[in-house]
Amino acid sequence: MFQKTVVLNRVTTLDxxxxxxxLLLAVSIASKERTTDEAIGVLDFxxxxxxxxxxxxxxxxxxxxxxxxxxxxAMVKRAKALETDSLRFFEDIKSAQPWLGDxxxxxxxxxxxxxxxPLRSLNELLELSPEVALWERMMLSNTQTQTDSQKSTLxxxxxxxxxxxxxxxxVVQRITRLSRAEFLSQHQAQYRLRCWAEDQKFSTYLFSRxxxxxxxxxxx
Numbered sequence: 772m773f774q775k776t777v778v779l780n781r782v783t784t785l786d787x788x789x790x791x792x793x794l795l796l797a798v799s800i801a802s803k804e805r806t807t808d809e810a811i812g813v814l815d816f817x818x819x820x821x822x823x824x825x826x827x828x829x830x831x832x833x834x835x836x837x838x839x840x841x842x843x844x845a846m847v848k849r850a851k852a853l854e855t856d857s858l859r860f861f862e863d864i865k866s867a868q869p870w871l872g873d874x875x876x877x878x879x880x881x882x883x884x885x886x887x888x889p890l891r892s893l894n895e896l897l898e899l900s901p902e903v904a905l906w907e908r909m910m911l912s913n914t915q916t917q918t919d920s921q922k923s924t925l926x927x928x929x930x931x932x933x934x935x936x937x938x939x940x941x942v943v944q945r946i947t948r949l950s951r952a953e954f955l956s957q958h959q960a961q962y963r964l965r966c967w968a969e970d971q972k973f974s975t976y977l978f979s980r981x982x983x984x985x986x987x988x989x990x991x
Contacts, residue, residue, distance in 0.1 A: 798827055
């Protein structure tokens with residue numbers, strides 16, 4: 772994934788399987804009320820080696836970002852070489868927040884189902900009150916939350932085509948399919964659903980903060 776991130780270019784950003792068109796929409800909404808000189812704060816939960824930061828930078832060359840990627844210790848260690856003034860890597864959400872400050876966008880692409888407790892991670896992320904929350908390639912359950920296993924290959928991971936010098940091999944991962952009803956209910960207090968997409972494997976949801984709910988609470 773590190774090598775695939777390094778070679779990402781403007782041509783590969785056109786691969787819509789990466790969700791580039793939805794990230795474009797999410798960044799646009801998140802930056803709506805910011806000046807051109809103000810950095811857009813992004814918490815990227817499960818953002819690998821900064822692939823989404825690179826993608827957003829290519830799609831929005833005039834924008835400034837303050838982008839915090841939360842990843843596993845092994846991924847953070849490998850990705851440290853890619854850090855810049857605008858991009859940092861952290862092992863947990865709590866460590867990322869002081870550097871990041873205000874969060875305009877919470878981006879998570881195919882990550883929540885791989886953590887030990889997805890509901891806890893979901894709530895921890897929403898407690899930061901990002902203006903926009905984009906959940907890409909979610910594996911949800913239409914009934915109760917359930918644990919499953921996922922079989923894939925090494926070449927399935929990361930954007931773009933396989934790179935020379937790597938040998939493909941099977942990968943088996945434990946996943947937790949959070950109840951769809953429970954996932955949606957966690958957003959009701961603060962957010963409204965802007966758009967969503969479904970296919971046989973994945974679900975994608977884009978939320979933005981619902982200001983009318985806060986105004987109602989203040990009047991009450």
